[in-house]
Amino acid sequence: MGFQFDDAVAVIARGTDQYSANVHVGWDIGGNANGGYVLALVGAAMRDAADQRKPITVTAHYLAPLKAGPVEIDTQVVKRGKRLTTVLATVRQGDRDALRAIGAFGEFPDPSDGLFHSEGAPPTLPNFEDCPPRNSGSQQFPVALMDYVDVRIHPDDSGFARGQTSGNALVRGWFAFPDNRPIDSLAMLLATDAFPPALFNLTGAPGWVPTIELTAHIRAEPAPGPLRGVFASRFIQGGMFEEDGELWDSQGILVCQSRQLGLMPRL
Amino acid sequence: MGFQFDDAVAVIARGTDQYSANVHVGWDIGGNANGGYVLALVGAAMRDAADQRKPITVTAHYLAPLKAGPVEIDTQVVKRGKRLTTVLATVRQGDRDALRAIGAFGEFPDPSDGLFHSEGAPPTLPNFEDCPPRNSGSQQFPVALMDYVDVRIHPDDSGFARGQTSGNALVRGWFAFPDNRPIDSLAMLLATDAFPPALFNLTGAPGWVPTIELTAHIRAEPAPGPLRGVFASRFIQGGMFEEDGELWDSQGILVCQSRQLGLMPRL
Numbered sequence: 043m044g045f046q047f048d049d050a051v052a053v054i055a056r057g058t059d060q061y062s063a064n065v066h067v068g069w070d071i072g073g074n075a076n077g078g079y080v081l082a083l084v085g086a087a088m089r090d091a092a093d094q095r096k097p098i099t100v101t102a103h104y105l106a107p108l109k110a111g112p113v114e115i116d117t118q119v120v121k122r123g124k125r126l127t128t129v130l131a132t133v134r135q136g137d138r139d140a141l142r143a144i145g146a147f148g149e150f151p152d153p154s155d156g157l158f159h160s161e162g163a164p165p166t167l168p169n170f171e172d173c174p175p176r177n178s179g180s181q182q183f184p185v186a187l188m189d190y191v192d193v194r195i196h197p198d199d200s201g202f203a204r205g206q207t208s209g210n211a212l213v214r215g216w217f218a219f220p221d222n223r224p225i226d227s228l229a230m231l232l233a234t235d236a237f238p239p240a241l242f243n244l245t246g247a248p249g250w251v252p253t254i255e256l257t258a259h260i261r262a263e264p265a266p267g268p269l270r271g272v273f274a275s276r277f278i279q280g281g282m283f284e285e286d287g288e289l290w291d292s293q294g295i296l297v298c299q300s301r302q303l304g305l306m307p308r309l
Numbered sequence: 310m311g312f313q314f315d316d317a318v319a320v321i322a323r324g325t326d327q328y329s330a331n332v333h334v335g336w337d338i339g340g341n342a343n344g345g346y347v348l349a350l351v352g353a354a355m356r357d358a359a360d361q362r363k364p365i366t367v368t369a370h371y372l373a374p375l376k377a378g379p380v381e382i383d384t385q386v387v388k389r390g391k392r393l394t395t396v397l398a399t400v401r402q403g404d405r406d407a408l409r410a411i412g413a414f415g416e417f418p419d420p421s422d423g424l425f426h427s428e429g430a431p432p433t434l435p436n437f438e439d440c441p442p443r444n445s446g447s448q449q450f451p452v453a454l455m456d457y458v459d460v461r462i463h464p465d466d467s468g469f470a471r472g473q474t475s476g477n478a479l480v481r482g483w484f485a486f487p488d489n490r491p492i493d494s495l496a497m498l499l500a501t502d503a504f505p506p507a508l509f510n511l512t513g514a515p516g517w518v519p520t521i522e523l524t525a526h527i528r529a530e531p532a533p534g535p536l537r538g539v540f541a542s543r544f545i546q547g548g549m550f551e552e553d554g555e556l557w558d559s560q561g562i563l564v565c566q567s568r569q570l571g572l573m574p575r576l
Contacts, residue, residue, distance in 0.1 A: 098521070098549075098570070099521060099522045099570050101368040101411065101522070101524060103387075103395050103411055103413060105387065105388045105390075105395060120370075120372065120399075120406055120409055121372045121406065123372075125572075126521065128370050128372060128409065130397075130409065132387075139387055139388065142387055142395065142397065142411060144368065144370055144409060144411055146370060146521055146522060150547055151547045151548050152547070153546040153547050154546075155547060155548065156546075156547070156548050156573060157512065157545050157546075157573060158545065158546050159478070159511065159542075159544065159545040159546070159550075160543070160544055160545075160546065161478075161543040161544070162543055162544065211426070211428075244426065245424065254365070254366060254393065254413055255366045255368070255413060255524070255526075257368060257522070257524045257568070259522075259551060259568075259570050261544060261546060261547065261549070261551075262546065262547055275426075276427070276428040276429055277426065277427055277428070277429065277528060277563050277566070278424050278425065278426040278427075279420040279421075279424075279425050279426070279427065279528060279529065279562070279563070280417055280418045280419070280420050280422060280423070280528065280529055281418050281422065281423050282365075282528070283426075284526060284528075284566060295546070296544050296546070299544070299551060299568075301524070301526075301566075301568055303365070303366050303526050305392075306423060306424060
């Protein structure tokens with residue numbers, strides 16, 4: 043048996059530039075496939091099209107919610123460069139385009155190769171074991187995804203689920219897999235959208251929050267161990283918000299930056 | 310006579326989903342068309358394809374430098390939604406794809422419609438008149454673009470051009486047009502890449518800095534007047550850096566967020 047995540051993002055090549063895959067049952071929020079899971083799924087097909095180069099930056103536009111069941115993924119390599127391979131992708135379910143993506147794939151030099159400059163620091167968190175797991179049944183709405191990822195929220199940021207918002211649109215916590223799958227660049231695409239929306243600590247948790255666009259920059263392959271994540275929304279205006287995310291590895295290296303633009307849920 | 314910017318981003322429809330345009334002389338850095346200018350040019354074609362809806366979020370992957378001269382822009386509307394129209398685009402010069410883009414286009418509600426939450430503030434700047442203009446001839450390499458935009462750099466952040474780096478990968482300043490063209494959502498695509506790279510204040514200014522990917526989120530149409538901009542790079546590792554940008558209007562509203570992933574120049 044493989045790891046759950048690898049099963050869930052398995053893609054089968056169907057001739058040139060075409061893949062079949064299954065949106066797996068359970069990787070959803072209230073019945074809609076989680077945005078990070080879908081990003082990892084399309085990322086898996088794009089990575090294959092890019093001759094197994096690794097995701098460096100991937101942008102997805104979410105056009106329609108995906109349900110559990112078969113999907114087709116078309117890829118198009120638009121440039122095979124010395125350093126980067128650029129790939130477009132479309133995820134189709136039934137007769138509907140559900141997602142369009144573009145990404146650049148390559149290799150990760152050692153973070154210490156060349157100039158190394160880091161102005162940030164990972165979030166300070168209680169030990170993994172001392173952060174409450176976010177489980178699938180503890181919310182006002184079902185978050186089935188939490189059976190497949192082990193997301194532990196900083197106790198100061200987890201009150202929204204009990205109706206006690208912190209007043210800061212901030213969520214900090216740990217990310218791991220319950221079956222101890224190592225976290226690699228592909229898995230970080232999932233991790234960019236596996237935490238509860240930071241704005242829930244400002245607005246409460248009214249339910250599904252649609253993502254318009256999400257861009258992930260993978261900055262290094264992570265060292266072994268759970269990742270520390272911090273997600274924040276600073277600007278909510280005109281019915282939209284951004285959410286900025288950072289993932290840090292056990293060696294204190296920034297391994298992923300993400301930003302999404304989302305539509306405010308009806309409050 | 311129209312405004313210079315409008316001339317430079319003019320696109321001519323050539324039947325369904327195809328546009329001709331000219332990369333104008335002078336909108337370049339050392340002979341390569343500026344990334345923000347190219348983003349605005351492709352954005353103009355995408356906006357037309359989106360029935361003149363305005364850019365909300367646009368992502369571009371830069372595949373090859375563009376030189377002054379004719380280009381073809383192919384667009385593809387992948388979704389016409391109630392709120393957003395999603396468009397893909399390719400910019401081709403000669404037989405080469407130079408840029409691929411994806412964006413969502415729509416209308417801007419008033420920023421005060423619905424929940425308004427802003428955790429940031431515009432950068433504190435000396436008056437526009439008291440900031441030195443960045444002109445085309447004052448650098449170690451020619452920045453012709455500066456004849457077409459009026460970018461004024463905070464005196465504390467402009468030393469890199471004289472070999473005096475501030476030690477912070479930060480650039481703050483004003484953005485306007487010398488012919489007083491009003492700054493709208495399309496012009497902000499240009500403004501996301503019209504300031505000198507923030508990392509020049511850390512590394513010096515060695516020349517051309519290639520952008521892999523740039524995403525702009527337009528958060529509101531700006532009120533009249535020059536914009537205040539702040540650009541910073543916090544993480545330089547593995548030969549890449551991100552640059553985060555914010556543009557603020559004269560009313561103190563955040564009007565654009567941008568992030569690019571770039572390749573470190575050879576130092």
